[in-house]
Amino acid sequence: xxxxxxxxxxxxxxxxxxxxxxxxxxxxxxxxxxxxxxxxxxxxxxxxxxxxxxxxxxxxxxxxxxxxxxxxxxxxxxxxxxxxxxxxxxxxxxxxxxxxxxxxxxxxxxxxxxxxxxxxxxxxxxxxxxxxxxxxxxxxxxxxxxxxxxxxxxxxxxxxxxxxxxxxxxxxxxxxxxxxxxxxxxxxxxxxxxxxxxxxxxxxxxxxxxxxxxxxxxxxxxxxxxxxxxxxxxxxxxxxxxxxxxxxxxxxxxxxxxxxxxxxxxxxxxxxxxxxxxxxxxxxxxxxxxxxxxxxxxxxxxxxxxxxxxxxxxxxxxxxxxxxxxxxxxxxxxxxxxxxxxxxxxxxxxxxxxxxxxxxxxxxxxxxxxxxxxxxxxxxxxxxxxx
Numbered sequence: 001x002x003x004x005x006x007x008x009x010x011x012x013x014x015x016x017x018x019x020x021x022x023x024x025x026x027x028x029x030x031x032x033x034x035x036x037x038x039x040x041x042x043x044x045x046x047x048x049x050x051x052x053x054x055x056x057x058x059x060x061x062x063x064x065x066x067x068x069x070x071x072x073x074x075x076x077x078x079x080x081x082x083x084x085x086x087x088x089x090x091x092x093x094x095x096x097x098x099x100x101x102x103x104x105x106x107x108x109x110x111x112x113x114x115x116x117x118x119x120x121x122x123x124x125x126x127x128x129x130x131x132x133x134x135x136x137x138x139x140x141x142x143x144x145x146x147x148x149x150x151x152x153x154x155x156x157x158x159x160x161x162x163x164x165x166x167x168x169x170x171x172x173x174x175x176x177x178x179x180x181x182x183x184x185x186x187x188x189x190x191x192x193x194x195x196x197x198x199x200x201x202x203x204x205x206x207x208x209x210x211x212x213x214x215x216x217x218x219x220x221x222x223x224x225x226x227x228x229x230x231x232x233x234x235x236x237x238x239x240x241x242x243x244x245x246x247x248x249x250x251x252x253x254x255x256x257x258x259x260x261x262x263x264x265x266x267x268x269x270x271x272x273x274x275x276x277x278x279x280x281x282x283x284x285x286x287x288x289x290x291x292x293x294x295x296x297x298x299x300x301x302x303x304x305x306x307x308x309x310x311x312x313x314x315x316x317x318x319x320x321x322x323x324x325x326x327x328x329x330x331x332x333x334x335x336x337x338x339x340x341x342x343x344x345x346x347x348x349x350x351x352x353x354x355x356x357x358x359x360x361x362x363x364x365x366x367x368x369x370x371x372x373x374x375x376x377x378x379x380x381x382x383x384x385x386x387x
Contacts, residue, residue, distance in 0.1 A: 009035070010197070010206075010207040010208055011034075011036055011037040011178070011208050012034040012035045012036065012208065012209065012210065012365075013026075013029055013034050013035070013036045013037070013211070013365050014036075014037050014039060014197060014198055014206055014208040014210070014212070015029075015036060015037070015038045015039070015211075015214055016040075016184045016198060016211060016212065016213050016214060016215055017038075017040055017213065017216065017218075018039075018040030018042070018043030018044060018179065019040075019044065019046045019047060019048040019214065019215075019350070020044075020048040020164065020165060020168070020350055020351055021048075021214045021216075021343050021344070021346065021350060021353075021354055021358070022038060022212070022215070022343070023043065023044065023165070023168040023169070023172065024082075024168060024354045024355060024357070024358035025343055025357065025358040025361035025362065026038045026172065027086075027089075027171055027172055027175055027177065028361070029361060029362045029365050030172070030175035030176050031175055031362070032362045032365075032366050033366070034366065035176065036175075036176070036177045037177070037178040037179075037208070038172070038177060038178070038179045038180070039180045039182055039183075039198065039200065040179070040180075040181065040182075040183075040215075041182060041183045041201075042181070043179055043181065044165040044166075044169065046216055046321075047216050047217070047320040047321055047322055047323065047350060048161060048165055048350060049161070049162065050240055050319065050320030051240070051320070051350070052158075052240065052266065052268045052276045052278050052279065053095070053158050053160055053161035053268065053276070054101075054158050054255060054266065054351070054352070055075075055076050055079055055156065055158055055159060055351070055352045056072075056101060056156040056157075056255070056257075056352070057069060057072030057073045057075065057076045057155075057156065058073075058101075058121055058126045058127065058128055058153045058155055058156050059101050059103050059151075059153050059156050060072060060348065060349065060352075061117070061120065061121050061124065062328070063117075063120055065328060066124060068327075068328060068329045069126075070124075070373065071329070071356075071373045071374065071376075071377065072349060075349070075355065075356040075373070076156075076157070076352060078356050078359070079096065079157070079159070079352075079355060080096070081355075082358075083096040083159065086164075086167050086168065086171060089171040089174060089175070090167040090168070090170040090171040091170065092166055092167035092170050093160075093163055094159050094163050094164045094167050095158075095159055095160025095164070095270065095271060096157070096158075096159045097157060097158050097159070097271065098157045099157070099158070099253060099254040099255070099269075100152065100153060100154040100157070100254045100255070101152075101153040101154075101156035101157075101254060101255040101256075102131075102136060102140055102150055102151075102152055102153070102254055102256050102257070103150050103153060103257045103258065103259075104136055104143060104149070104150035104151075104256065104257070104258045104259075104305065105147065105148055105149055105259050106144075106147060106148065106259060106260045106261060107146075107148060108148060109261070109262070110148075110258075110259035110260070110261065110262065111148050113259060113262070114149070114259065117151075118130055118151050126155075127153070128151050128152065128153050129152045130149070130150075130151055131149060131150050131151060131152050132149055133148050133149045133150075136149065136150045139152070139253075139254070140252050140254065140256060140306075142251050142307075142308045143256070143305065144305060144307050147258075147305070150258075158255055158268055159351060160271075164351070180200070180206070182201055182202070183201040184198045184199070184200060184201075185198075185199045185200065185201055185223060186199050186223035186224035187199075187211065187223070187224035187337075187340065188205060188207070188224065189337070193226075193337065193338070194209075194337065194338040195208075195209070195210065195211045195338065195339030195340040196208070196209070196339070197211065198211060209339055210339050210340075210341070211341070212341045212342070212343055212361055212365070213342045213343070213344065214342075214343045214361075216322075216323040216344060216350075217233055217234060217235035217236075217286070217321045217323040217324070217344075218233075219231065219233040219323060219342060219344035219345065220232060220233045220234075225335075225337065225340070226336075226337065228336075229335050229337055229340075230342065231331040231342060231344065231345060231379055231380075232325065232326055233324065233325055233331070233344050233345045234283075234323075234324050235284075235285060235286050235322070235323070235324070236282070236283065236321065236323075236324040237280070237281075237282040237284045237287060237288070237319055237320070238279040238282070238319065238320055238321075238322055239278065239279060239280045239290065239291070239294040239298060239317070239318070240276060240277065240278035240279045240298075240317075240318055240319070240320070241276070241278065241295065241298055241299065241302075241314065241316065241318075242274060242276055242277070242314075242315050242316035242318075243274060243275040243277060243309060243312040243313060243314055243315065244273070244274050244312060244313040245269075245273035245274055245275060245312050245313075246273045247271065247272050247273035248273070250269050251267075251269070251273075251275060251306060251308050251312070252269050252275070252306060255267070255268045256305060256306060258301070258304075258305040260301040260305065263297075263301055265277070265278075265298065265301040265302055265304075265305060266278055266279070267302055267306055267309070275309065275312065277298055277299070277302045277309070278298065280294050280297070280298065282294070286321065287319075288319055288321060289319065290317050290318060290319045294319075299314075322348060322350070323345050323347060323350070324345070324347045325347060328347050329345065329347075329376075329377050330344065330345045330346045330347075330349075330353060330357065330374075330377050331343075331344050331345040331377065331378070331379045331381070332360050332361070332370060332374050332377055332378065333360070333364065333370060333374075333378035333379040333380065334364065334378075334379060334380070335379050335380060341361065341364055341365070342379040343357050343360070343361055356371055356373065356374060357374070359371055
């Protein structure tokens with residue numbers, strides 16, 4: 001039998017991937033009593049770092065995705081408790097804010113789309129209120145004069161994704177989690193075909209009876225897994241910008257999401273006065289380049305919604321790869337390989353779904369079942385058909 005890395009006792013669980021999903025799953029699994037090792041060359045610096053942190057089950061509701069919307073609502077309900085638990089364990093704030101979301105339309109065509117979405121949201125029993133243009137500007141005076149109405153969504157909140165990652169990083173050691181800044185090359189199977197650990201980029205083997213694959217858009221690429229076992233996950237590129245502002249005079253008080261002649265755009269205010277502006281959605285494979293045209297388009301749409309951003313300092317332009325799935329729902333659960341679980345495919349909702357996914361992983365690896373809300377999103381479900 002191969003010796004564990006460093007000659008230390010082998011862990012009960014290896015989590016491959018150090019984004020918000022992997023770190024949260026590792027933390028809760030360790031709190032459930034397992035010895036956990038996370039393997040990632042750059043923990044916290046993938047799609048989770050290039051995110052806005054919106055917790056927006058209502059304004060993310062999309063026609064035909066009733067089951068996914070129900071999952072997002074359940075995930076949002078978990079957030080207050082998770083934030084409190086993590087802040088107590090880490091001593092770090094995660095920037096959880098309940099300031100609500102205002103969705104606005106630039107022209108009458110956009111307003112018609114918002115009205116259709118509002119009817120769908122109401123049909124699902126979601127809380128959202130149609131507002132006139134003047135009511136929108138009463139809530140957020142910095143909105144452009146041309147905004148022609150919108151929807152108030154008080155239950156869509158936010159968390160500071162980078163503070164969240166820092167809090168998880170601080171909480172892991174106290175829970176006994178080991179983090180290896182290495183790359184996993186392939187899965188190791190034992191003679192029965194069950195997961196038995198992973199091989200690292202230096203050839204060393206890290207043995208473990210359970211492995212969770214939480215590497216975002218890379219989830220379908222792990223070597224050593226039999227063909228057809230891993231779910232279909234692809235990269236969906238998104239550009240995002242960060243603007244510095246005055247914490248004593250924030251430009252907007254709540255998240256502003258808008259349709260600008262059919263194009264979505266959002267501005268998420270942080271407690272320090274900064275704004276996160278996003279986000280594009282591009283099918284460009286594993287291309288992480290920051291492109292001038294995308295940055296220009298985001299700034300143009302954002303200033304159409306809130307002209308005052310012209311006075312803010314542009315401090316960051318970045319691009320990340322969301323883990324998309326054929327039906328936009330996540331894959332969370334055991335695969336056909338015994339001992340190998342997947343937590344991937346969260347697309348635009350990785351931050352929102354992290355606590356609930358982590359609950360599911362911690363339950364699975366200790367012999368339990370995932371939360372009811374995730375029951376239709378298993379790793380081995382037929383592609384595109386939640387069951």
